[in-house]
Amino acid sequence: MRNDGPRNILRRSLQVRHVDAGSCNGCESELAAITGPVYDAQRYGLDIVASPRHADVLTVSGPVTRQMAEALGRTHAAVGQPRLVVSVGDCAAGRCPFRGSYAAGEGVAAVLPVDAHIPGCPPAPAEIVQHLRALMRGPGPGQTAGQRG
Amino acid sequence: MSAAEPWSQSGAPLTIREADAGELAGAVTAALAVGARYLTAAAADERAVGGGFRLDHVFRFPDRPGLDVLRVRLPADRPEYPSLTPVLPAVHWDEREAQDLFGITPLGHPDPRRLVLPDDWPAGLHPLRKDVPWNVHPPCAAEPGWAPRLAGGEGVVFMPVGPVHAGIIESGHFAFSLMGETILHLDVRLFQKHRGVEKILEGRPWADAGDAVERTCAACSASHQAAWCEAVEQLVDWELPARGVYLRTILLECERLYNHLNDIAAIPAGTGFAVAAMEGSVLKEQMLRLQGAAFGHRYLFGTIRPGGVVRDLPTDDIAELRRRLARLRVRLGRLAQRMLRHPGFVDRLQGAGVLSRRTALDLGAVGPSARASAVAQDLRVDRPYLAYRAFAPMVVTEQAGDVGARLRLRFREAEVSFELLDRLLHGLPPGPCRREAPGGAERAEGLGIGCNESPRGANVHYVQLRAGRIERYRIRTASFANWPLLMEAVPGNLIGDFPLINKSFELCYACCDR
Numbered sequence A: 001m002r003n004d005g006p007r008n009i010l011r012r013s014l015q016v017r018h019v020d021a022g023s024c025n026g027c028e029s030e031l032a033a034i035t036g037p038v039y040d041a042q043r044y045g046l047d048i049v050a051s052p053r054h055a056d057v058l059t060v061s062g063p064v065t066r067q068m069a070e071a072l073g074r075t076h077a078a079v080g081q082p083r084l085v086v087s088v089g090d091c092a093a094g095r096c097p098f099r100g101s102y103a104a105g106e107g108v109a110a111v112l113p114v115d116a117h118i119p120g121c122p123p124a125p126a127e128i129v130q131h132l133r134a135l136m137r138g139p140g141p142g143q144t145a146g147q148r149g
Numbered sequence B: 001m002s003a004a005e006p007w008s009q010s011g012a013p014l015t016i017r018e019a020d021a022g023e024l025a026g027a028v029t030a031a032l033a034v035g036a037r038y039l040t041a042a043a044a045d046e047r048a049v050g051g052g053f054r055l056d057h058v059f060r061f062p063d064r065p066g067l068d069v070l071r072v073r074l075p076a077d078r079p080e081y082p083s084l085t086p087v088l089p090a091v092h093w094d095e096r097e098a099q100d101l102f103g104i105t106p107l108g109h110p111d112p113r114r115l116v117l118p119d120d121w122p123a124g125l126h127p128l129r130k131d132v133p134w135n136v137h138p139p140c141a142a143e144p145g146w147a148p149r150l151a152g153g154e155g156v157v158f159m160p161v162g163p164v165h166a167g168i169i170e171s172g173h174f175a176f177s178l179m180g181e182t183i184l185h186l187d188v189r190l191f192q193k194h195r196g197v198e199k200i201l202e203g204r205p206w207a208d209a210g211d212a213v214e215r216t217c218a219a220c221s222a223s224h225q226a227a228w229c230e231a232v233e234q235l236v237d238w239e240l241p242a243r244g245v246y247l248r249t250i251l252l253e254c255e256r257l258y259n260h261l262n263d264i265a266a267i268p269a270g271t272g273f274a275v276a277a278m279e280g281s282v283l284k285e286q287m288l289r290l291q292g293a294a295f296g297h298r299y300l301f302g303t304i305r306p307g308g309v310v311r312d313l314p315t316d317d318i319a320e321l322r323r324r325l326a327r328l329r330v331r332l333g334r335l336a337q338r339m340l341r342h343p344g345f346v347d348r349l350q351g352a353g354v355l356s357r358r359t360a361l362d363l364g365a366v367g368p369s370a371r372a373s374a375v376a377q378d379l380r381v382d383r384p385y386l387a388y389r390a391f392a393p394m395v396v397t398e399q400a401g402d403v404g405a406r407l408r409l410r411f412r413e414a415e416v417s418f419e420l421l422d423r424l425l426h427g428l429p430p431g432p433c434r435r436e437a438p439g440g441a442e443r444a445e446g447l448g449i450g451c452n453e454s455p456r457g458a459n460v461h462y463v464q465l466r467a468g469r470i471e472r473y474r475i476r477t478a479s480f481a482n483w484p485l486l487m488e489a490v491p492g493n494l495i496g497d498f499p500l501i502n503k504s505f506e507l508c509y510a511c512c513d514r
């Protein structure tokens, strides 16, 4: 059953759907590399999937632009429960040079519950893989993935 | 032109000519007739300093080293003028953008819909006007501000795609009108990633623009940094040391190369030719690692700053860099053989997404997308800057204008870049890589225009300073110029070929949306 909480569902496989919510494309470039021949994240059971309906984890980059906020919310709602949200890159954590402008938001945590963050501008592919694998080992009882750092 | 007007890096002044709104179309037509090339447009709000609105169009004439600015002033209470799109179709998006951001109306524009502002943005609020705060967050409008244009007719099916896509792709929305599997019409709703880059820059001292400018787009970051620097350097007469000139050119050429490797890998991915896509992505990763090691950042953030470059290249590293590039060059040559001699693969590319030379010229196509449609233009040669003055690259063109032509072009251009990089690294002059700002630079005034040939084509930064601070900053990127081409190139193709065609143009969303 899928309603046991992330600890039980994310042991061997992690299916990731990504939303670009206003990145500079640096985070996307590095994310796209993780399933390529050099980093080959599939060997760990990690994969990028085409639909949020197939995903356990939603990764989000960018400050969340005004125009992308609704699409992001709807994509998040489409991911089955239980689900995790991971913000990718400094912009997504609210450290964006465009933060707070008339068109850019305050980061992912301002609009969605964020379970973990992958820092960097952009984070290198190996770091992305490492952080996502840490999620797969699953948080301990009473902890969220984010609290484990 | 006043004496206080600036000098371009090439030592040639900007020429500013004023025209009445009613004369604008005629003046542009006359400029085009003598071969002028349109580079950018920029509106500005001068109401706070006793004026109205200002609208500049920037051209390069083939026989002059400097740039020409055609300036029109519009009254504060009725900022409107006859649309230029009928005489210069390349400005159609610039006009829509100025309408959104400044409330300047291009009368008679063939498609005056919203372009840049979010769907829920209230009508009548123009965020680049000076009396609108940078961080305004107005309540949502009741009616969406954008609707797709669709093809009519019996049996036509509408297929919306995005803004969230199946792969790891930037956000953008495509509205297809299909008959069966054939695309009849494509409308795009970009600017999903509009971040207000230009407004954020206003009010900053010119020296503090780097972190925002370089994050306009990761894929063209060095090009953005260089354009910002050129604009500032020409305003304050800042001479670069020779080594800084070479290193900046090396950074720009590395950026072109890794982007071409990325795009070369993306095309076989679009046809299911996995081996070639994988090999291409390995080459891109090697180039990114090389950049990280040599310049301190995989995407070259923080490398170019006014006065030169931030980090020198130690002599020992140069030999190693040349060796690594030489190995990559051999591997890319092998990949080219494997891809271009694969009949099934080549067959998929032939005739897909054809952009005719006529359309490319009419819509102001730039970069590889123009050159693959037999339009020989390249700012590195047409208006040489930095070390390209001494090392003019060969301008490569292809005739067919299809996906295959755009792929072959990138293979050939990568070859030219490898050659150029080797010569630049070999000839790297000694000395400092950066020079201090000349006296008084912190109070610089006036208009500076920086432009260079990014991996995707002309990237133009229009920078107006007042007392050392940014008054107006407009960025017109190659992707902004080229997105409308895609809409011309896909009708008649199968929907299944769209990703392939899209990849062959490989346009940035972040660059376009800003």
Ligand code: SF4
Pocket (backbone or CB within 6 Å): A022, A023, A024, A025, A026, A027, A061, A062, A088, A089, A090, A091, A092, A096, A120, A121, A122, A123, B215, B218
């Ligand atoms: S964190 Fe850095 S790389 Fe990622 S989107 Fe923001 S600016 Fe780009």
